[in-house]
Amino acid sequence: MSAQLLITLPVLIPITGAVLCILAWRSTHAQRAINLTASLALLAAAILLVMRTSAGEIPTVRLGAWPAPVAINFIGDAFSAIMVLLNAIVAVAGALYALGATPKAHERSGYHPLMLSLIGACSGAFTTGDLFNLYVWFEVMLLSSFVLLSLGGSRPQLESAVKYVTLNLLSSFLFLSAIGLTYALVGTLNLAAIAERLAASEDRSLFTPVIGLLLVGFGIKGGLFPFFFWLPASYHTPSPVVSGVFAGLLTKVGVYAIIRTTQLFAPGWSIDGGVIAHALIWISGLTMVTGVLGAAVQQDMRRILSFHIVSQVGYMVMGLAIAGVAFDSAQAPGIDPAQRTALMGAGALALTGTVFYILHHIIVKANLFFVAGIVEQLEGTGELPRIGGLYKRRPLLAALFFIPAMSLSGIPILSGFWGKFILVRAGLESGADIIVAVSLAVSLATLFSMTKIWANVFWAPPPPASPNDTQRPTSPTIAPPTPARTACMYTACGAMALVTIAIGFGAGFAVDLAETAGAQLTDPTPYIQALLPTDAPTDIELTAGEVTP
Amino acid sequence: MNSVILRTTTVFILPLLLMLSLIVLLRGHNEPGGGFVGGLLASAAFTLYVLAAGAKAARHLLHVHPITLAGAGLLFALISGVMSIVAGHPLFDALWTDTKIIGQVKIGTPLLFDIGVYLTVCGVVCAIAFQLSESAEDARDPSPDEADPEGGTL
Numbered sequence: 134m135s136a137q138l139l140i141t142l143p144v145l146i147p148i149t150g151a152v153l154c155i156l157a158w159r160s161t162h163a164q165r166a167i168n169l170t171a172s173l174a175l176l177a178a179a180i181l182l183v184m185r186t187s188a189g190e191i192p193t194v195r196l197g198a199w200p201a202p203v204a205i206n207f208i209g210d211a212f213s214a215i216m217v218l219l220n221a222i223v224a225v226a227g228a229l230y231a232l233g234a235t236p237k238a239h240e241r242s243g244y245h246p247l248m249l250s251l252i253g254a255c256s257g258a259f260t261t262g263d264l265f266n267l268y269v270w271f272e273v274m275l276l277s278s279f280v281l282l283s284l285g286g287s288r289p290q291l292e293s294a295v296k297y298v299t300l301n302l303l304s305s306f307l308f309l310s311a312i313g314l315t316y317a318l319v320g321t322l323n324l325a326a327i328a329e330r331l332a333a334s335e336d337r338s339l340f341t342p343v344i345g346l347l348l349v350g351f352g353i354k355g356g357l358f359p360f361f362f363w364l365p366a367s368y369h370t371p372s373p374v375v376s377g378v379f380a381g382l383l384t385k386v387g388v389y390a391i392i393r394t395t396q397l398f399a400p401g402w403s404i405d406g407g408v409i410a411h412a413l414i415w416i417s418g419l420t421m422v423t424g425v426l427g428a429a430v431q432q433d434m435r436r437i438l439s440f441h442i443v444s445q446v447g448y449m450v451m452g453l454a455i456a457g458v459a460f461d462s463a464q465a466p467g468i469d470p471a472q473r474t475a476l477m478g479a480g481a482l483a484l485t486g487t488v489f490y491i492l493h494h495i496i497v498k499a500n501l502f503f504v505a506g507i508v509e510q511l512e513g514t515g516e517l518p519r520i521g522g523l524y525k526r527r528p529l530l531a532a533l534f535f536i537p538a539m540s541l542s543g544i545p546i547l548s549g550f551w552g553k554f555i556l557v558r559a560g561l562e563s564g565a566d567i568i569v570a571v572s573l574a575v576s577l578a579t580l581f582s583m584t585k586i587w588a589n590v591f592w593a594p595p596p597p598a599s600p601n602d603t604q605r606p607t608s609p610t611i612a613p614p615t616p617a618r619t620a621c622m623y624t625a626c627g628a629m630a631l632v633t634i635a636i637g638f639g640a641g642f643a644v645d646l647a648e649t650a651g652a653q654l655t656d657p658t659p660y661i662q663a664l665l666p667t668d669a670p671t672d673i674e675l676t677a678g679e680v681t682p
Numbered sequence: 683m684n685s686v687i688l689r690t691t692t693v694f695i696l697p698l699l700l701m702l703s704l705i706v707l708l709r710g711h712n713e714p715g716g717g718f719v720g721g722l723l724a725s726a727a728f729t730l731y732v733l734a735a736g737a738k739a740a741r742h743l744l745h746v747h748p749i750t751l752a753g754a755g756l757l758f759a760l761i762s763g764v765m766s767i768v769a770g771h772p773l774f775d776a777l778w779t780d781t782k783i784i785g786q787v788k789i790g791t792p793l794l795f796d797i798g799v800y801l802t803v804c805g806v807v808c809a810i811a812f813q814l815s816e817s818a819e820d821a822r823d824p825s826p827d828e829a830d831p832e833g834g835t836l
Binding site: 135138141148152155156158194195 | 750752
């Protein structure tokens with residue numbers, strides 16, 4: 134398969150699926166089949182892409198055969214390919230899980246085409262090599278997610294959707310302003326061309342606030358401190374498959390954008406990179422701590438898990454920040470060359486750890502939300518005091534919860550342990566001891582939260598039925614349980630748990646992948662060369678040319 | 683709305699508007715116009731018919747469901763992009779033939795894309811217009827089985 138076609142497929146497949154679903158809008162059965170088929174096809178394409186990129190190849194395509202800096206492009210380096218693969222895994226699990234969890238009414242209101250366009254938009258955001266195109270995919274994502282969030286239209290859903298949309302629109306506004314400023318200052322929106330011109334420019338002080346603006350915009354999407362409050366306010370209300378996919382993917386698109394732009398525009402060794410890295414250290418620490426403390430006081434399964442998304446995003450940004458600090462201190466004047474190499478190595482390791490952490494987290498987090506959805510379907514509620522004794526009645530469900538929960542808290546052998554291990558090692562090697570200590574404390578608190586859910590939902594005896602409860606509560610956003618539906622949902626969760634175990638036991642393979650991605654993030658030259666080939670025609674002159682001094 | 687003048691003139695204006703929308707669509711590649719504007723004009727024609735004869739009659743006139751129309755438009759746009767892949771070019775590369783229709787309109791994938799946009803815009807705007815008009819009609823004279831005894835909607 135040609136590289137051009139391969140890098141087009143992750144966007145093309147889900148969008149085609151969405152179009153076919155719209156055409157088949159009368160038949161929910163046809164839509165289910167299309168959703169499942171498209172997701173599986175996406176998975177196949179993503180696996181091919183990862184295989185190609187892990188060997189160091191960087192497939193690119195310029196749409197419409199336009200020349201290099203002006204064309205809309207897709208590019209897949211190892212990091213993008215890994216993100217597309219995770220996107221595909223969540224899409225397949227979501228399509229399977231939706232067979233059992235999504236109420237008929239939601240399917241008739243367009244659940245399938247919306248979910249497919251959301252998945253397509255995530256693929257687009259992960260593979261685009263153009264700042265404005267990234268914005269477009271963010272908007273496609275926001276539009277689909279807004280409707281998905283409010284499908285069914287119950288009061289709590291609309292309440293949460295209002296918060297979600299307001300904050301995300303604010304983020305889009307900041308992002309768009311930053312794009313305008315970038316174009317005015319640098320004269321191009323091609324990621325590689327921006328990076329190249331910034332690296333060549335003598336005075337880039339005007340661009341530092343633009344990077345700040347970008348980081349705030351992405352930080353809102355990614356749920357970073359202090360912009361995270363929309364997230365726990367909205368993720369527990371929609372149908373469980375929607376919140377599972379959101380929890381796995383959406384904040385990570387923000388994190389992906391932060392990592393990509395920081396490493397291209399302001400890596401630690403650039404003039405403003407050190408300042409940004411030190412700011413990110415603080416932000417990541419506060420994000421981890423507030424997230425985990427917020428979770429400690431919650432009493433609803435999905436609310437607890439939502440706060441943990443925030444805290445986990447902190448870990449990913451921590452890796453990026455540690456890398457920035459290491460690169461920055463490697464530039465100190467008069468530093469010993471051996472120490473300098475060690476610091477650069479520690480920085481690359483931190484980026485590897487970040488990629489690995491995202492790899493592990495997306496699977497685990499989506500799975501936990503899926504399991505919480507099964508509990509809600511069976512018990513009619515996700516509130517801890519009203520559930521109990523599931524370990525006796527549903528031992529398999531208990532196992533399905535136990536694996537991702539322990540992985541999330543970083544128990545050895547499971548995937549989360551390796552992620553934390555790499556990050557901690559990189560942090561110690563680059564001298565960021567305090568943030569490492571904070572992250573370990575947060576790990577303990579995460580374990581506490583997971584044990585709280587475990588003890589309440591699975592071990593505690595079921596609460597005595599109060600005399601007012603004549604019938605068991607039902608949730609309007611989940612289809613009522615039947616054996617066939619439960620089987621679909623169990624299969625989806627089981628498959629995700631298997632992936633988690635595979636990442637844990639076969640950590641070598643996953644680490645190799647993450648290492649390739651980390652190396653390409655550390656030294657973005659191949660990425661830049663792939664986006665701006667030297668044989669590109671030069672007769673296209675860009676309007677604003679130079680960086681304004 | 684019940685106006686003899688509106689109903690009578692609509693019969694003449696509707697085909698004119700639809701023809702104009704097609705002209706705007708076809709001249710759009712090199713001159714002002716295109717699928718989006720053409721689609722809006724076409725949906726304006728149907729919206730006029732909604733005002734003159736009601737949403738039910740307009741649905742009957744459109745013949746296909748507006749959502750199907752929008753879906754077909756998206757499919758056309760998608761096919762116009764994928765055709766270049768089949769030919770071994772990057773996605774959305776323009777492929778042209780030498781054939782011309784109606785004197786000066788060249789046939790190629792960009793024209794197909796524009797037709798896709800035309801149908802999508804027309805379908806979506808018609809869907810909104812029909813829905814709004816129907817809910818306004820329902821609000822005016824609620825049928826006894828759908829009427830909400832509590833009087834609230836949320």
